[in-house]
Amino acid sequence: MADCLFCRIIRKEIPATVVHETELTLAFRDIHPRAPVHVLVIPKEHIDSLIQLKPAHAGLIADMHQTIQAVARQEKVEATGFRVVVNTGSDSGQEVKHLHYHVLAGRKLVWPPG
Ligand code: AMP
Numbered sequence: 001m002a003d004c005l006f007c008r009i010i011r012k013e014i015p016a017t018v019v020h021e022t023e024l025t026l027a028f029r030d031i032h033p034r035a036p037v038h039v040l041v042i043p044k045e046h047i048d049s050l051i052q053l054k055p056a057h058a059g060l061i062a063d064m065h066q067t068i069q070a071v072a073r074q075e076k077v078e079a080t081g082f083r084v085v086v087n088t089g090s091d092s093g094q095e096v097k098h099l100h101y102h103v104l105a106g107r108k109l110v111w112p113p114g
């Protein structure tokens with residue numbers, strides 16, 4: 001997707017602080033962190049949102065979850081815990097239309113988030 005913000009980050013046209021990368025997945029720091037650890041995990045393939053995921057994406061979904069685990073270990077929050085948020089569609093406030101998992105950690109996270 002030519003003008004998709006996260007596709008541009010994948011193509012390195014826009015800088016990002018990458019914390020982990022696999023063949024299928026990229027993890028980088030959110031530019032406006034909502035917690036001491038706020039990392040976005042995205043597929044390198046452009047997918048608009050979770051709603052577009054299909055059974056053929058099973059390998060990609062596994063890879064994204066393994067990347068989340070790697071980020072939690074790297075950021076040393078594996079034991080203290082973390083939250084994964086996937087905003088999907090307008091009611092959720094999804095701003096960037098490229099599937100992304102927010103990984104939030106490093107403080108007590110309020111529940112419910114509102
Ligand atoms: P969402 O509201 O779920 O679509 O989340 C989009 C997230 O992308 C927000 O938390 C933004 O702070 C983040 N974001 C926007 N632009 C950038 C960027 N250039 N680099 C890193 N994160 C970004």
Ligand code: ZN
Pocket residue numbers: 001004005006007008045046047097098
């Ligand atoms: Zn994209």
